[in-house]
Amino acid sequence: MSGEPEVHEEFEARLKAYEGRPAAATGVGRDPVNEPMIRHWCEAMGDTSPAYTGPDAIAPPTMLQAWTMAGLTRRPERTAAYDELLTLLDESGHDAVVATDCDQEYLRPLRPGDEITFDSVIESVSGRKTTKLGAGYFVTTRTDIRAGGELAGTHRFRILKYAPAHRSSRPVERRPRPVVNRDNAGFWEGVARHELLIQRCTACGTLRFPWLPGCNACGSPDWDTVEASGEGTVYSYVVLHHPPFPAFEPPCAVGLIELAEGVRIVSNVVGVPYDKVRIGMPVRLEFRRYDEELVLPVFQGVTP
Template sequence: MSDAEFQERIKAYEGRSAVVGGVGRDPVNSPMIRHWCEALGHPVPVDGTAPATMLQVWTMAGLSGHGDRSGPYDELLGILDAAGFTAVVATDCEQEYLRPLRPGDRIAFDAVIESVSPRKTTKLGTGYFITTRMDLRRGTEPVGSHRFRILKYAPAPPQKPQKTAAKRPRPVINRDNSGFWEGVSRHELLIQRCTDCATPRFPWLPGCDRCGGQGWDTVRASGSGTVYSYVVMHHPPFPAFAPPYAVALVELAEGVRMVANVSGVPYDKVRIGMAVELEFTEVEPGLTLPVFRAKEEV
């Protein structure tokens, strides 16, 4: 089969259903709202409604799988698998919110295969972007939509090591965060603090995300923290970074969290709850970054 014929075959799935008559496994509920807010450091809405960005939560199938997924979507993925496009990665999503969701709301949804792209070549490999659109409703009332895009691809062969060392990307410094980077240059980790409600915030923002106040001052972080969460990066390779390496979300003693590297232990020894201490490292001439060193060797 030629490339043109294969493209025509998979494009024929555009407009066909991906889910018909789906129903959320659980109604919108307060415990899930609280857990989600705590995990993301988001204030629990005082009116009891679910944060709008939880929209996808109420449609997720969980570990039991997608029992409501339709035949055409599985057929499309099967065709791509058989043609060698066996790997998959989610690339992006778009959401539209039409009304707040409240505890007790039971969400129903349908989804359609909205588009199949021409063949694309990326650093991951060559494949096709598949976009599905999910329309969510409460009874017959629309409540939102969710577009989700994946890349089904044939993995590219491993790249040869670069002969010359690449430079790390430089931080984007603007008028909203320049004070933070000035502090880093002095080996100080500065946290913003709202002068109206005294809420600390990080990263730096032009206004308080709790009370909306525009006034602020700074607090110098003590440097003590714990690993709140972390990921180990294996792929994709990125110039100036040598995977695998750990990237941690560190909770500082002052109550804010920041993303940073953890030093002093191998990447596979980083653990949630690990005590860490701030240090400043010149990763390259002219580029100093705050990192966190494990207090005890593992």
């Protein structure tokens, strides 16, 4: 045990050696500052300031990082030093990551047509910290963003690379209970019998899901049900990583499933690795019991 602090000190010294090394070099924005992106940003944020429209428009200052983002691709300007640092942390067991905070400094406004360049540096690596998520290290990068060669702003971004806390001693958490009311009770009664029931308007024949008190096509309050065949495809999906929720084990895939009958339902995609789920993947209904009370419909991925 007496040697443990020395091991930590040696490891932290290796991490500290990356401070001041570049994380991204000679980066170039994918697009010049442009009006469509400014408009999308303002619509998403609900920002109606006249400063962001018209012939003298500027970009919202908080868009600073948006002009440097790579989308879904890995940026070619990311350096080997940054990859080495992350690999060192991964291999030491600190393989989980969560973004913790960022701060920005604005030096001059960006305007449509500005060409963006940037460089990033590994500004700091903290000592070992203990958090509720687990013990780990905070890594801070600083990105200097330029327009036409002139420094326009600085963006600092901090992540925590950590070893997830041991959870075996925690009590087993139950899945949240569905909200059952007079409008959907029949659906959950069907699930208990391992039947996935879809409402059908008896006036116009329109199928609907989720269950509603009236038809959204013709307004009729009269309905019956049809049982879903259980065949479907992944219409869309997300992968849940963070934050972890009690009774769930991320990463897991949550899919919007289009049933063969034409309606869509949100449920877990199971039976295939989360990173193999794809839009258009065939799925098949199954029912899983999660505890003595709860049965849920889920969808088994069907691979070729």
